[in-house]
Amino acid sequence: MSGAPDSIVDVAICGAGPVGMALAALLVRRGTAPARIALIDAKPLALVVADPRSIALSYGSRLLLEEVGAWPLPATPIHQIHVSRAGHFGRSMIERGEHHVPALGYVTRYGELVAALDGACRRAGIEAVRPARVSAMREQADWVELRLDDERSVRAALAVQAEGGVFGQQEPRALQRDYRQVALIARVAASAPVAHRAYERFTDQGPLALLPQDGADGLQYALVWCVRQDQAAALLVLDDGAFLARLGAVFGGRLGHFTHTSARAAYPLGLNAEPRATARTVAIGNAAQTLHPVAGQGLNLGLRDAAVLARLLAQASTPAQLRAFGAARQADRKTTVGLTDAMARAFADTGPAQALLGLSLGMLDALRPARMLLAELMMFGRR
Numbered sequence: 001m002s003g004a005p006d007s008i009v010d011v012a013i014c015g016a017g018p019v020g021m022a023l024a025a026l027l028v029r030r031g032t033a034p035a036r037i038a039l040i041d042a043k044p045l046a047l048v049v050a051d052p053r054s055i056a057l058s059y060g061s062r063l064l065l066e067e068v069g070a071w072p073l074p075a076t077p078i079h080q081i082h083v084s085r086a087g088h089f090g091r092s093m094i095e096r097g098e099h100h101v102p103a104l105g106y107v108t109r110y111g112e113l114v115a116a117l118d119g120a121c122r123r124a125g126i127e128a129v130r131p132a133r134v135s136a137m138r139e140q141a142d143w144v145e146l147r148l149d150d151e152r153s154v155r156a157a158l159a160v161q162a163e164g165g166v167f168g169q170q171e172p173r174a175l176q177r178d179y180r181q182v183a184l185i186a187r188v189a190a191s192a193p194v195a196h197r198a199y200e201r202f203t204d205q206g207p208l209a210l211l212p213q214d215g216a217d218g219l220q221y222a223l224v225w226c227v228r229q230d231q232a233a234a235l236l237v238l239d240d241g242a243f244l245a246r247l248g249a250v251f252g253g254r255l256g257h258f259t260h261t262s263a264r265a266a267y268p269l270g271l272n273a274e275p276r277a278t279a280r281t282v283a284i285g286n287a288a289q290t291l292h293p294v295a296g297q298g299l300n301l302g303l304r305d306a307a308v309l310a311r312l313l314a315q316a317s318t319p320a321q322l323r324a325f326g327a328a329r330q331a332d333r334k335t336t337v338g339l340t341d342a343m344a345r346a347f348a349d350t351g352p353a354q355a356l357l358g359l360s361l362g363m364l365d366a367l368r369p370a371r372m373l374l375a376e377l378m379m380f381g382r383r
Contacts, residue, residue: 015163019285054222164286192256
């Protein structure tokens with residue numbers, strides 16, 4: 001890189017997904033001028049808005065979205081979470097009424113969330129640079145310079161990496177683990193759906209989650225079924241009827257029988273966290289920690305990253321604020337990463353760890369304080 005930069009900003013955000021856009025909008029809310037923010041993404045907006053994947057937002061994430069003007073958006077509220085263990089008696093039910101909130105969480109499409117946050121950014125005066133990929137980055141004592149693939153350059157006091165990718169396509173970080181599991185995702189319909197109730201079913205291969213999602217054809221469920229790698233390929237090639245029968249055998253008859261499935265997709269599961277820090281760069285969201293979906297916390301943890309970083313950078317765009325960010329996020333990140341990692345690793349164990357899961361579930365149902373604590377962590381993180 002050489003010559004004068006094309007633009008000079010306080011904060012350059014690499015990745016205009018939900019976490020990057022939330023950070024940009026929050027910075028403006030806290031007093032940063034929109035012209036002092038560069039928001040860069042490699043994908044055209046239309047392509048991202050068309051993304052049909054389902055995602056779960058915690059109640060705490062809804063509050064953040066409300067603050068930046070990205071709520072309401074099309075989303076199905078979750079009022080109850082039914083937790084059970086395949087092959088064992090007992091279950092636990094987490095209820096919104098115990099926590100005095102309108103919903104424990106919400107299910108929406110990834111594209112709907114991106115569209116809502118893009119609208120919030122535009123109203124705040126932030127125009128994302130799309131499509132543009134950061135091809136090189138050079139850090140000096142007083143600034144960071146980003147070279148884009150269209151030959152433009154941006155010089156920033158600080159650079160934020162908010163584009164994480166998926167496990168298996170990332171640079172290894174300090175804490176990495178391959179769970180040797182695959183998540184099968186689809187949208188399924190059942191003969192006896194229960195409105196606003198989500199299900200988490202623990203099996204001997206991994207968790208199976210069904211998240212209620214309203215659509216043009218009525219209430220359906222976003223399925224996230226975690227299985228071992230040797231089973232994933234077999235499930236993917238089954239015809240729809242056989243796949244739904246296999247799903248029903250594992251999940252049970254709480255929703256009647258499964259009647260329809262969309263096309264299925266799969267992705268590998270792993271933990272990749274604790275990226276290397278530098279004086280003037282920081283990673284947030286999936287770029288900082290890629291998690292197992294067992295507790296549905298990846299995006300929500302990233303949005304909490306954005307909220308804390310925006311509060312600190314609104315005071316000053318300096319390395320000292322990045323160090324303060326790392327300290328402020330340590331407890332929440334450590335707790336959330338540790339919880340999801342422990343649960344995911346238990347499914348790779350066919351002995352005592354899985355037995356302990358069944359015992360823990362029974363205790364969760366019997367001990368209200370434990371159930372309350374788990375729900376609070378899922379909604380708000382460690383505070």
